[in-house]
Amino acid sequence: MVVSLKDVAERAGVSAKTVSNVVNGYRHVTPATRRRVQQAIDELGYRPNLTARHLRAGRTGIIALALPELNNPYFAELAEEVIDYAAGLGCTVLLDPTHGRRDQEVLFVRGVRAGLIDGLILSPIELENEDLAERGSEAPLVLLGEREYDAPYDHIAIDNVAAARTATRHLLELGRRRIAFLGARHGRTRQPAHLRLRGWREELAAAGAAAGDDLVATTDGYTRADGARAMARLLDSGAAPDAVFCYNDLVAIGAMRTLGERGLRVPEDVAVVGFDDIEDGRYCAAALTTIAPHKRAIARAAVDALLARLDPARTPPPDSSRRIRPGFALVPRESTLGRP
């Protein structure tokens, strides 16, 4: 005899929806109800077959989330938000680290997992416009992050130029005048200038402060090691910055490590601002001032946008891509303000 969800619901004395919530691991079930449902499941030997269920509906119930790397806490924190929110909507999330490699990103947008997933959320690093133009896959795709594309896909990103201007203004208001930018991307291909670099430049120009190339340090990636090396190069170059605005918190943490090794004090000698508000930054010797993107809002917007494209009743015309801009906030801490 095949035991159905309805059988379990009857035995447990709850609705089929509640059984479904328990089976799908949602959090919005009281422990007592969860125990009762689990007991009924055990007694009846009920085994939900999620794959079969979704396949009957022409969907797998799985969405892919392709991020550069889980080792970057920003992406790990964002992934947790996406997984939690998607679970509440009945979706399972498949995490795919791309390592920021163009060939991996191309594979994903071309539908390497076609048949397994209903749609894809991608945070690209190296992907180019032509990769999207030549995509060939019809699975819904939502883009995340700073890279800009001329392609008909929903794109979720905070206003990176405004955020960078906010960070730079904070340093200007503290009286800093030689504010360096750490983490301009240095790649084989000619990439568009980073929006964060543009924001830094615009704000400095508006204030009449120095914004020369001698104050811009490129990096190969956005890791702590990249930040440490770039800071060392900047100091060795004689640029003599009194502040650095870093592409992200990891780069900032690496930069602070180098400053410490050189005997320079943060923020007295060099003030430091990061970007991402990862937890690590709060526990540095000088807690890190940073730009905090609203990660939960980003995660929700991405999942909502993808699911909207999957819902035949709600699907917008295919060429109507949307730009969604979740909020951000400056979080001033000791790396610019000093210890109270």
Place this chain on the structure above:
Amino acid sequence: MVVSLKDVAERAGVSAKTVSNVVNGYRHVTPATRRRVQQAIDELGYRPNLTARHLRAGRTGIIALALPELNNPYFAELAEEVIDYAAGLGCTVLLDPTHGRRDQEVLFVRGVRAGLIDGLILSPIELENEDLAERGSEAPLVLLGEREYDAPYDHIAIDNVAAARTATRHLLELGRRRIAFLGARHGRTRQPAHLRLRGWREELAAAGAAAGDDLVATTDGYTRADGARAMARLLDSGAAPDAVFCYNDLVAIGAMRTLGERGLRVPEDVAVVGFDDIEDGRYCAAALTTIAPHKRAIARAAVDALLARLDPARTPPPDSSRRIRPGFALVPRESTLGRP
């Protein structure tokens, strides 16, 4: 016309196996071959249906990896290793954060994703022996980490007692005598003493050094915030440690933050040792001395053990559970040795 993998192979002039490697996103394909195969896929409009393919084989090709949280870099780093290694073997990994909650862990071992996954790798925090005894699911299960169980499942863990003794011995050899343990778990239920706590105690006893309860600080979890609070409590208690061995690197990073706030120098006043060798530790103001478990070996052992259980030709008798002990190493850095 349905385009087959063989059609693609013929068009690209490669073997079907190579097409399969490209489709599955394996890394062991040269860029030139990948491009040729991708071009053939595009020209023919080939769309692999992974789900259907695996279902025909009675498997989904998906294994679940249930970890406490991706926000702990140790688990993020371990997850990347598992995903990479599994991909090379044709498996997709579904990441499930449990938040270290017993109800979530119970759901997973009971087979919440039955039908979707072939097997499960779980790193439990709160799961109890009886939860495994009452499991009811037949999907292969492999356990990771410090918790010990009387249950017939393969268990992958480094020798935590030996690792803790190694860390403690390092501090003793540096002349420290009041070595505290930070991160004994404090829960509602009576849990077995941590193996790491036991190793700390054994090594101190062998050296005739103090190992009283006044030197043990409990925590609710293993985050930086837990470490910062526990360190503050320990200092306020008057225990006057000259060293702390911490349950993990996050707890150690939190502890160092508190030491800094109190004006205590690391390692001159208090030496600190962590556990996990996460990247964060290397970039602290005093780079963190730690125990480095061999993460790649752990990931490989876990995937291999699970796949062995899935292979009918290789499956050992169901009651033959194995204990696999990957290696570890002490990595001495500035938080015990000082700056060179």
